[in-house]
Amino acid sequence: MANILYLVHRMPYPPNKGDKVRSYHLLRHLQRDHRVFLGTFIDDPEDVAHVPALQALCPNLYIEQLNPRSTKVLSARGLLTGRSLSETYYRHAGLHRWVREVQAEHKLDATVVFSGVMAQFAIPLLPQVPMLVDFVDVDSSKWAQYAPEHRWPLSWLYRREGARLLAYERDVARQARQSFFVTPNETALFQSLAPEVADRVQAISNGVNADYFSPQADSVSPFAADEVPVVFTGAMDYWPNIDGVCWFVEQMLPELTQRWPQLRFYIVGRNPTAQVKALAGPQVVVTGTVPDVRGYLQHAAAVVAPLRVARGIQNKILEAMAMEKPVVTVPSCADAIGAGFEFGIVRASTAPEFVQALDLLLLSPEKTAELGRAARQFVLKHFSWEAHLSALDAWLPPQASDGKGSA
Incomplete structure (x- = not known):
């Protein structure tokens, strides 16, 4: 020793x-x-x-x-x-x-x-x-x-x-x-x-701690029954995260809510800045610190990571994958993890591509669930x-x- x-x-x-x-x-x-x-x-x-x-x-x-x-x-x-x-x-x-x-x-x-x-x-x-x-x-x-x-x-x-x-x-x-x-x-x-x-x-x-980040049968949903929740998780005083959610709200959310009127974007994370709090509205929920992020991930209709200036492996993506959720993210984040579409990583470089990718997931719940199961198996195999x-x-x-x- x-x-x-x-x-x-x-x-x-x-x-x-x-x-x-x-x-x-x-x-x-x-x-x-x-x-x-x-x-x-x-x-x-x-x-x-x-x-x-x-x-x-x-x-x-x-x-x-x-x-x-x-x-x-x-x-x-x-x-x-x-x-x-x-x-x-x-x-x-x-x-x-x-x-x-x-x-x-x-x-x-x-x-x-x-x-x-x-x-x-x-x-x-x-x-x-x-x-x-x-x-x-x-x-x-x-x-x-x-x-x-x-x-x-x-x-x-x-x-x-x-x-x-x-x-x-x-x-x-x-x-x-x-x-x-x-x-x-x-x-x-x-x-x-x-x-x-x-x-x-x-x-x-x-x-990723796949024992902790694991779907639970008795998990209670934090969302209203009629919502279509799209979730982003991360520390909200970190500039790449701030930039990412602002980009999503400004460039993607208007078209998404036209297609999906019940869609609500949940920004889940500690220390939201004034810029992030200002995004809150009928289609955007800024939660601040939550006692347990797993319920938000497990019951999300989709998870996104629109990180234009991120580097390295994003734990937020690994955690969502461990919770059997596919993730729509930028190519640089996808490359860092090394998973393709068949393992739950959906690539999108532009706002229209994000909208198209989310459409794909929201229109096909069965396929989304299948991708989520494959995502968890990927992190179990590659991210101990x-x-x-x-x-x-x-x-x-x-x-x-x-x-x-x-x-």
């Missing part, structure tokens, strides 16, 4: 949004064979209530709470220092101090970094403590992709962030023993941007968390370097 320092940019509990799902399962995987010291941040006040549960799950824990508004202001220091704003956002003396104390007392065997911005706390331990980095996505490319969608000065700021963050990511990857991304496409993208580390980068896919995360084990030390690793 080795002593592993695990650094995560957002508290990995509860696993109620995309990155937290992956970081939570990675924590549980590491704890299977090792003693884990977890350093992380809270950026959502609602997560404070879950600290005792995380403490019980991982006693060797350091948490620092961030105020997103004031921290964003402080991160502007990056404009003066030449650093990326993302890296500066997470600079924190308290976490640096805790890492030094853990190393002094327990002699760490390896550091696992979740999200490249957290590598700044592991780099001072090199080379004594080797570092593994789960970048998940090429975040620098996301910022570059955002730039054309915004006007100056945001367009300039996003381009700058993309360039500065890529330089930082390349530096981190050069110092890491191995780096990981969520899909082969993300891996290939980073290898093209950082060819000097191409031989030390690999993909580790996401998974344990099977994917075991690829990390080859890069971890098999034993503790001293006698303090025993739990």
